[in-house]
Amino acid sequence: MKDFHPRPHPRNPGSPWTVASGAALAIVTAGAFSTLAGLLVGPLHADLGWSRASVGLGSLVNMVVYGATAPFAAALMDRFGMRRVAVGALCLVGAGAALTTTMTAPWQFVLYWGVLVGLGTGATATTFAATVTERWFVARRGLVTGLLTAASVVGQFVFLPVLSWVIDAYSWRAAATALACAATCALPVVWAAVRDPQKEPGRTEDAAHPAGRTGDNTRPTDRTEATAHPSDRTEDAARRALRTLARAARTGPFWLLAGTFAVCGASTNGVMWTHFAPAAHDHGMPVTVAASLLSLIGIFNVAGTVGSGWLTDRADPRRLLATYYALRGLTLLALPLLLTSAVDTPLVAFTVVFGLLDVATVPPTIALCRAHYGADAPVVFGWVSAAHQVGAGAVAFAGGVARDTFGSYDPVWVGAGALCAGAALLALTLRRPPGPGLTRPAPARPARHAPSARDTA
Known part of the structure; x- marks a missing residue:
């Protein structure tokens, strides 16, 4: 009788960088939808x-839905996997853009762009980047977080001049159709590249987690979840997102992180992306030139975010955040003195500096969420991102009121600069979590697939 030899467990065909590339494509595609509404x-x-x-x-509904979707998307990725959520998000943004071309009433714009596109872009926001890095990377998490965040910036700003040209040369419907086609083309690539790490037989999820955490914040590994009805799993994901919020809300670091990230949204999406172009136009600058400066800020966002991710792996994220917010506040305070009818050297310098600081806050904020909340970090960061959108929406509205009241945007820049100064102080009050230092990489988890692929990540 022949000896029985169990069939070796198949190695995960994916690699960390392949998954990160697929995630970047989904993030870039969805990011392009974020700036079209302004055009x-x-x-x-x-x-x-x-x-x-x-x-x-x-646009307001889009922003609110975007922020509210993020924490639930992170929980859904735990239940259904990153691939299904990412592909579903692309389907939503593609459908929303396609339906937008058929609009005849304003409520349809609220539904198609506000709800459908908001859901899709929210599901592929920075929480998606946090989930990818949490599951596939250990030693270079800060760098990969910066790269994936930069992918969102690329989608938001690099294509802005192209979309503007399409609208001018053809029509707004042509721009919406182009984005719908882009989302459709990205679907098969994202489906093939994005996947979750496979679990080896006989190993529990607790042992596989890099922090070795146990408790109800880890993913169940029994067969019940695998065979559960999709509606049950969706309900469980929503409950997990709310339970995570309830636990995090009882801790001080959550409110400090949410407060600083709300200021981040207020001083970027809320004030710059909403009011910079009309403020520059008040000083005699053509709107097209102001839009080009915003695109230039987006280009420098990439370098700033990647550099911030690299620094986050090596420095205290709390001090990085304090530095970023302080410098951002100084640039906003200086902006009223720099705006003129023409683009000169000081204004270009502002564009470069602000671009480097704009999204640089994301990698250290994610690192602090991970340090304080472990396996719950992606969901917690989703709720922190919701605060970002609340801050953005509040200041976007307040900026318009200030312009109507004072006849100038100068109070808006001063107020945003003051908020950044407060955020810098809040970042310094964050306590260092117990255990290893913030900048020390988490213990490497045993490989779930080919050791060479995981070790290089």
Whole structure:
């Protein structure tokens, strides 16, 4: 009788960098949808006769849904896997853009762009980057977080001049159709590249986690979840997101991180992306030139985010955050003195510095979430990102009120600079979590697939 030899467990066909590349494609594609809404205000007003307030309502709903989706998306990735959530998000943004071309009433813009595109972009936001790095990387988490965050910046700003040209040369419907096609083309690539690490037989999820954590914040490994009905798993994911919020809300670091990230949203999305172009136009600068400066800021965002990720692996994230917010506040305070009808050297210098600081806060914020909340970090960061969108929406609205009241955007820049100064102080009050230092890499988890692929990550 022949001896029985168990079949070796197949190694995971994916590699960390392949997964990160697929995730980057999904993030870039979804990011392109984030800036198109700002280009649609004028065309929709001229073509369909809608008020700017009606168009703004759709953008507001998009921003709120984007922020609220992030924590639940992180929990859904735990239940259904990153691949299904990422592909589903691309389907949502593609469908929302395609349906936008058929609009005849303002409420349809709220539904198609506000809800559908908001859900899709929220599911592929920075929480997606945090989940990818948490599951596939150990030694270079800060660097990979910076790279994936930079991918979002690329999607948001690099394509901005192209989309603007398409709208001017053809129509706003052509730009929306182009984005829908881009999302459709990205689907098979993301499906093939993005996957979760496979678990080896006989090993529990607790042992596989880099921090070796146990408890209800780890993913169940029994067969019950694998065979559970999708609606049950969705409900469990929503409950986990809310339970994680309830636990995190009882801790001081959560509110400090949420507060600083709310200021981050207020001083970037809320004030710069909403009010920079009209403020520059008040000083005689053409809107197209102001939009080009925003695109230049986006280009430097890439270098700033990647560099910040590299620094996060080597320095105290709390001090990095304090430095970023302090410098950002100084640049915003100086902006009213720099705005003129022409682009000169000081304004270009502002563009470069602000671009380097703009998204640099993301890698250290994720690192602090990981240090304080372990396996719950992606979900916690999702709720922190929701605070980011709340801050952005509040200041976007307040900036318009200030312009109507004072006839100038100068109070907006001063107020945003003051908020950044407060965020710098809040970052310094964050306590160092117990255990290993913040900058020390987490213990490497045993390989779930080919050792060479995991070791190099």
